[in-house]
Amino acid sequence: MVVLTSMKTRNQTFENPLGIPADGLRVDNFITIFQEQTMAGYFINSATVTIFSVSFTLFFAVMIAYGITRLSNWKGNVLFLLFTLGMMVPAQVNMVPLYSVVLNLGLTNSLLGLILVNISSTMPVAVFILTGFMKTLPKELFEASTIDGAGNWKIFSKVAIPLSLPSLSATAIFLFVMHWNDLLYPLLFITDNAYKTLPLALLDFQGQYSTNYPMLFTGVLIASAPMVITYIFLQRYFVAGMTSGAVKG
Template sequence: MGRRIAIGIYAVLILLPLTMVLLTSVKTLEQTFNNPLGIPIDEGLTFANYVNIFREETMFGYFINSSVVTLSSVSLTLLLSCMIAYGIVRLGNWLGNILFVLFTLGMMVPAQVSMVPLYDLILTLGLTNSLLGLILVNIAVTMPVAVFILTGFMKTLPKELFEASTIDGATNWTTFVRIVIPLSLPSISATAIFLFVMHWNDLLYPLLFVTDNAYKTLPLALLDFQGQYETNYPMLFTGVIIASLPMVLAYVLLQRYFVAGMTAGSVKG
């Protein structure tokens, strides 16, 4: 009973702000300030914000920028992390352990600490105000956590699989593609969702490296609805909902892989 009560309270704490965001997104600015928590029964709700945010704002371009940066960052990070994790597992000696520790130490460096050297590096390379610069930074920043998760799973794979593939004459690349990747799909899917959420919601690095409107991502573009003296909350919350839809869709489609990936490797058979 205590657990159910705690879950119920947690659900209410989640649903209340979510409901407020949804209601505000279908109000006008005047309705929001006159009745911020209620439903305007007399005037009714409007979906004009969802139309105007694409008609009057360049939101579609921001959506494309976020999609390019996120999908490219996730794909390249997963590809490189899978190969690194496989290399660490196959080495299996002190060298593999040292490499694993080095990548793990990368998780301990706060993003704020590396802001100045990263900006200096990107500026020197001429990659400010470019999607390529954001992609490279995302890969470098999230590589440690991806390697950590995938290495932990691949270590649970039976060594007999690698020995059998070697006896059959398979190369390391063949073993990696035909054996390791299929068996690691649950963990790879869970890591993909984790990386997708991190990259899609990232505001720090676009705010740091992008000043041109043509290269803004969705989180950075949402700041345009906040002024010094007034904030357009209906348009802001509409943008938040639109920005959240891809994450919700990705989780719904990959939910079973996400749950399996989080529990995979926790118990060694």
């Protein structure tokens, strides 16, 4: 229905929502949405925020997860508990204090502000997933590397990272979907059209009394395409990451 509606006019949509028009389907909406709605700019904004947010979240989260698993005493458990507590607080509860912090830093209406907020908000769940996976890695591998004279950084980069690639890919897909579809934080921090992301831009097609469904569904298709493509190329890592540790030999 979304695909059909994106290739119709508004009148054709209301006359026959599920049918194909007599004069056939057309791609005028896709041309219009890029020429008149500056959709390309919104797409670039979403891609910039998502790529940097996912990259830096994974970069810090994998190091934190490795540190937690290497701390075998109570310190590792306390550190893991602190990040777990960060998952228990809903984002809506933090809106007022978070907006105050971002405003005082002068980062409203900026992609940098969105990136920093995304990193801080999704770091707990990334650490939670990666720590759970790294705990399943055999400790004998780390001990053998230590005996061979490898330091912590070499063990981390040469042993932990290669073995964690399935979990890293699964976490990357999960974070990608969260950041790409995020509407709350752009709606909270962005008012300038130049910095709008795709989910926020799609609200422009909804008015108080009417909604331009063909243009809205065209935008939905464009916004969904990167997620579908990403999953197609990384699905084997996603499945492997989700099943890792489920069966122990």
